[in-house]
Amino acid sequence: MVRFCTIVSGSSGNCAYAGLMGEHFVIDAGLSGKRLTAGLFQLNITKPTAILITHEHSDHIAGAGIIARRFGIPIYATPLTWRYFLRHKKLGPLEERQVKHILPGAPVMIGQAKVTAFDVPHDASQPVGYTFEAAGTKIAYATDLGKATDTVVEHLRGTHVLLIESNHDLEMLKNGRYHADLKARVAGPRGHLSNAAAGQLVAEVAWDGLRHVVLGHLSEENNRPMLAYDTVGRIMDAHGVRAQLSVADRHYLGELIEISKD
Numbered sequence: 001m002v003r004f005c006t007i008v009s010g011s012s013g014n015c016a017y018a019g020l021m022g023e024h025f026v027i028d029a030g031l032s033g034k035r036l037t038a039g040l041f042q043l044n045i046t047k048p049t050a051i052l053i054t055h056e057h058s059d060h061i062a063g064a065g066i067i068a069r070r071f072g073i074p075i076y077a078t079p080l081t082w083r084y085f086l087r088h089k090k091l092g093p094l095e096e097r098q099v100k101h102i103l104p105g106a107p108v109m110i111g112q113a114k115v116t117a118f119d120v121p122h123d124a125s126q127p128v129g130y131t132f133e134a135a136g137t138k139i140a141y142a143t144d145l146g147k148a149t150d151t152v153v154e155h156l157r158g159t160h161v162l163l164i165e166s167n168h169d170l171e172m173l174k175n176g177r178y179h180a181d182l183k184a185r186v187a188g189p190r191g192h193l194s195n196a197a198a199g200q201l202v203a204e205v206a207w208d209g210l211r212h213v214v215l216g217h218l219s220e221e222n223n224r225p226m227l228a229y230d231t232v233g234r235i236m237d238a239h240g241v242r243a244q245l246s247v248a249d250r251h252y253l254g255e256l257i258e259i260s261k262d
Helices: 033-042 064-071 079-088 150-156 170-175 180-187 195-205 225-238
Strands: 002-010 013-020 023-027 050-052 075-077 099-101 108-110 113-119 128-134 137-142 161-165 212-216 244-247 257-259
Touching (some): 002 137, 013 128, 013 137, 023 113, 023 128, 075 079, 079 099, 212 225
Parallel strands (some): 050 075
Antiparallel strands (some): 002 013, 002 257
């Protein structure tokens, strides 16, 4: 059984759960330790296996150190992300065994699950997305990326469950309250994917085995859930993509997706 669920997802905080072959992974931890623990308990997870961090921005790491200490589990992040954590003392005290480096493009086995980090273009130290594979099933998690590079496309292919960033609507961003410099950052090649760009990326990597697409990391200021759903859904329909589409909630546990291989 392979399971996936967002715990929260949006510009104010990001965290998801992936369960494969008895391993329980927390992907990002951008909420309080109390709320994250409550979300895990809702999923009947009493002790996660590990935390995997995409990058160091606060909406992805706020509860990471607390959860790692509470459960005595490791945190995986890229070397330059770890350098940032240690230099700025972002996670608090951890035991040496809890500090795990993961290199982009170099899969690691955690139990019976294969976990692969891959480079994404974002304005952080060494940002990555993740794929998780076990029992013939693949989950991919890709947020905070300014554009769909060849590397991103390569790693998202063959996915059964895909969480993809659908951060903003271009017109809302253009006409919104953000300063011009911030608008340029968000829409730039190291910023965030628009709804339209997310839809095009889904269409590019879709295949017959793609079952679920979850839209995440929506901007509270420059997007709306139904707008993201409609924009991406139209592009998927135009390309004949029949996967189930949903939008992750900003504050609450998302739909629990479960896939059993016959």
